[in-house]
Amino acid sequence: xxxxxxxxxxxxxxxxxxxxxxxxxxxxxxxxxxxxxxxxxxxxxxxxxxxxxxxxxxxxxxxxxxxxxxxxxxxxxxxxxxxxxxxxxxxxxxxxxxxxxxxxxxxxxxxxxxxxxxxxxxxxxxxxxxxxxxxxxxxxxxxxxxxxxxxxxxxxxxxxxxxxxxxxxxxxxxxxxxxxxxxxxxxxxxxxxxxxxxxxxxxxxxxxxxxxxxxxxxxxxxxxxxxxxxxxxxxxxxxxxxxxxxxxxxxxxxxxxxxxxxxxxxxxxxxxxxxxxxxxxxxxxxxxxxxxxxxxxxxxxxxxxxxxxxxxxxxxxxxxxxxxxxxxxxxxxxxxxxxxxxxxxxxxxxxxxxxxxxxxxxxxxxxxxxxxxxxxxxxxxxxxxxxxxxxxxxxxxxxxxxxxxxxxxxxxxxxxxxxxxxxxxxxxxxxxxxxxxxxxxxxxxxxxxxxxxxxxxxxxxxxxxxxxxxxxxxxxxxxxxxxxxxxxxxxxxxxxxxxxxxxxxxxxxxxxxxxxx
Amino acid sequence: xxxxxxxxxxxxxxxxxxxxxxxxxxxxxxxxxxxxxxxxxxxxxxxxxxxxxxxxxxxxxxxxxxxxxxxxxxxxxxxxxxxxxxxxxxxxxxxxxxxxxxxxxxxxxxxxxxxxxxxxxxxxxxxxxxxxxxxxxxxxxxxxxxxxxxxxxxxxxxxxxxxxxxxxxxxxxxxxxxxxxxxxxxxxxxxxxxxxxxxxxxxxxxxxxxxxxxxxxxxxxxxxxxxxxxxxxxxxxxxxxxxxxxxxxxxxxxxxxxxxxxxxxxxxxxxxxxxxxxxxxxxxxxxxxxxxxxxxxxxxxxxxxxxxxxxxxxxxxxxxx
Ligand SMILES: Nc1ncnc2c1ncn2[C@@H]1O[C@H](COP(=O)(O)OP(=O)(O)OP(=O)(O)O)[C@@H](O)[C@H]1O
Ligand SMILES: [Mg+2]
Numbered sequence: 001x002x003x004x005x006x007x008x009x010x011x012x013x014x015x016x017x018x019x020x021x022x023x024x025x026x027x028x029x030x031x032x033x034x035x036x037x038x039x040x041x042x043x044x045x046x047x048x049x050x051x052x053x054x055x056x057x058x059x060x061x062x063x064x065x066x067x068x069x070x071x072x073x074x075x076x077x078x079x080x081x082x083x084x085x086x087x088x089x090x091x092x093x094x095x096x097x098x099x100x101x102x103x104x105x106x107x108x109x110x111x112x113x114x115x116x117x118x119x120x121x122x123x124x125x126x127x128x129x130x131x132x133x134x135x136x137x138x139x140x141x142x143x144x145x146x147x148x149x150x151x152x153x154x155x156x157x158x159x160x161x162x163x164x165x166x167x168x169x170x171x172x173x174x175x176x177x178x179x180x181x182x183x184x185x186x187x188x189x190x191x192x193x194x195x196x197x198x199x200x201x202x203x204x205x206x207x208x209x210x211x212x213x214x215x216x217x218x219x220x221x222x223x224x225x226x227x228x229x230x231x232x233x234x235x236x237x238x239x240x241x242x243x244x245x246x247x248x249x250x251x252x253x254x255x256x257x258x259x260x261x262x263x264x265x266x267x268x269x270x271x272x273x274x275x276x277x278x279x280x281x282x283x284x285x286x287x288x289x290x291x292x293x294x295x296x297x298x299x300x301x302x303x304x305x306x307x308x309x310x311x312x313x314x315x316x317x318x319x320x321x322x323x324x325x326x327x328x329x330x331x332x333x334x335x336x337x338x339x340x341x342x343x344x345x346x347x348x349x350x351x352x353x354x355x356x357x358x359x360x361x362x363x364x365x366x367x368x369x370x371x372x373x374x375x376x377x378x379x380x381x382x383x384x385x386x387x388x389x390x391x392x393x394x395x396x397x398x399x400x401x402x403x404x405x406x407x408x409x410x411x412x413x414x415x416x417x418x419x420x421x422x423x424x425x426x427x428x429x430x431x432x433x434x435x436x437x438x439x440x441x442x443x444x445x446x447x448x449x450x451x452x453x454x455x456x457x458x459x460x461x462x463x464x465x466x467x468x469x470x471x472x473x474x475x476x477x478x479x480x481x482x483x484x485x486x487x488x489x490x491x492x493x494x495x496x497x498x499x500x501x502x503x504x505x506x507x508x509x510x511x512x513x514x515x516x517x
Numbered sequence: 518x519x520x521x522x523x524x525x526x527x528x529x530x531x532x533x534x535x536x537x538x539x540x541x542x543x544x545x546x547x548x549x550x551x552x553x554x555x556x557x558x559x560x561x562x563x564x565x566x567x568x569x570x571x572x573x574x575x576x577x578x579x580x581x582x583x584x585x586x587x588x589x590x591x592x593x594x595x596x597x598x599x600x601x602x603x604x605x606x607x608x609x610x611x612x613x614x615x616x617x618x619x620x621x622x623x624x625x626x627x628x629x630x631x632x633x634x635x636x637x638x639x640x641x642x643x644x645x646x647x648x649x650x651x652x653x654x655x656x657x658x659x660x661x662x663x664x665x666x667x668x669x670x671x672x673x674x675x676x677x678x679x680x681x682x683x684x685x686x687x688x689x690x691x692x693x694x695x696x697x698x699x700x701x702x703x704x705x706x707x708x709x710x711x712x713x714x715x716x717x718x719x720x721x722x723x724x725x726x727x728x729x730x731x732x733x734x735x736x737x738x739x740x741x742x743x744x745x746x747x748x749x750x751x752x753x754x755x756x757x758x759x760x761x762x763x764x765x766x767x768x769x770x771x772x773x774x775x776x777x778x779x780x781x782x783x784x785x786x787x788x789x790x791x792x793x794x795x796x797x798x799x800x801x802x803x804x805x806x807x808x809x810x811x812x813x814x815x816x817x818x819x820x821x822x823x824x825x826x827x828x829x830x831x832x833x834x835x836x837x838x
Binding site: 316336337340346348353354355356357358359360364367368369371372375378379380382422 | 702706707708711712714715718719721722723724725726727728729785786
């Protein structure tokens, strides 16, 4: 039996008590955007309910309404049979509704422990029990099977690790209803598995879970039911056993995709960049060559040193040893500026911290690297500025009212498209993409991969970092596996099995005991 | 219940009429009210006086805005004004030709800006601290140089400039236009302007996008220092003396003008016309209060309150848009 949005409402078929949360015409308008058109949906107690949809479909908006982060425009939310206002996050938490948001919304300058207990600090006689909190936090983290220290600053962890902390934080708060908004976007398989284990355990304890993801296999692995949003409208809800991936994709984007991983093979040209035994903070002895027309994939766990390697190559950190050869000549790259002048471009992994100027318009973000090119005699050509921005917006299907909208008003996936898009017109020789498709929907992923091919065909080379194995596996001509700062294995296009590569990245058992710092 | 959500949006609607009032509208409204309320407002003498008063702060506010857009602040501008009145006075009295004295004074302003850039970029000092330091030190240096005395400038032609006018508009106000137009083009139509915004929004993202962040910061403070030196020269011309204690609280007025004009102290939001209008709103408040015979102590109180009200409503209007 498949049910649609319409026949879920008014949902008399669901026995009272079995529905924990019901949305009755829930609606949200932002200035200029009708983000959520009246949605009718009922969540059953103890189910894992997946929500899927294109970037900007309204998934995060729905979550923000349910957690009191944003006020709704109209409609009702019925919690355990009673209408509720959900006007503040505090109110939602008091009911037992918690969320792990798409963008980590914790304090980077506090310790992991302080973040976990933020708002519910342990204190005695008005004094914070710092040590006790660190100990308790560590106990919780260990109990969840996460290999993370509780005493370090949150900002010192990678985004994926921060996301795990956010999840851990949500679980300790007497949660009845827990929402995950793309929790695995920055996680590798290992961490994702830990998270899934946690989610299943919570389900076993009777917690109702909403799970948002762009990765279909996760939806099929975890969910009991799945709802699809398209353009702010709920277009269907299915029992997971009664649907399949093509159907969901069709519902999401209203067309089908034959092939996501678009791979063209080009004959490799001249060497663009070569590192010889490059060492630096977080990695050592890495020798990698990138030639024109090829994609070099870097796979490994979070913290394996891939990002450190590329940022050092890009001049952000000092190398401690080794050489960088650019088109055959040794070069010193002392700053990003040097790197960009040579012809490198880096799309960083953390869009909030490094990738975007959130309170500036979309167009300005897209054009930032190329202002030099689109101005003459000091003056920026308005026409060129407009043309370049509009082209990227169209090519990448960035969902925004105009190029003047602020980057912060875009959905997570659409923000990611800006991070990628701003380099596409730059005309660099070497593109470094660090987790380029984090939070990007299937349709656009395919689009981005096609753009990779265009770059390659113009004689550029690409370094592709991804924690999502299928992505590097299906796209990389050469695949390097990193483990704990070292390059441990190298494969050609699809020459090794997924299991082998995973095994090399994990290095069997010894990984666990290793000190994470 | 959705009533809350709707209730939250309601008060905004009641103020819609106020939202519609842009800053320029507010300024014109104030002028109209004052013209009706007092016979002495709409006189040529008063208007030229008002324009002269507002001009100095207006120029400072533009420089301040460049700095604030990058996420910084320049507390030194008032002190720079005082200090440069001394420099230009000394040089003119030493027999330098006026053009040379003025040029050298402007170079001093640039040097102070470079020093700020150096402190922020190379020494890693917060803008607040380094400019606060210059603010006190410069006044001290000025006092040392003059022994605490005023230096009267013995050049009539230098002083004549500030009294003169062209097409009925004081030269001082022409200077505002002369500064505003290139500043506008610079901020909104050159890549350097874009870089100021990007640095203020997210310096890290800007750097990774190839923006030379240190150079951008240097540029902002140099412009602020230069504009402050220009104001110093104009002020010296207006009052005919060089005195290091001149320009007291100008930095605060410049910051207030900038913020009234819609500049965000968190950076990345600002314009050139906003601070200009802001500074004339401020001087109109002062001027109007004088004409209405408001006690000077109350004037200060009222100015403070009006700053809060204007910035609050302007914020509401922007968000409502
Ligand atoms: N603060 C805001 N102001 C204006 N528009 C907004 C705001 N937040 C979101 N939007 C718009 O609402 C729509 C839905 O955004 P939402 O974040 O819910 O999408 P999403 O389904 O979570 O997408 P993604 O998969 O990219 O995370 C988008 O078009 C977005 O641009
Ligand atoms: Mg989202």
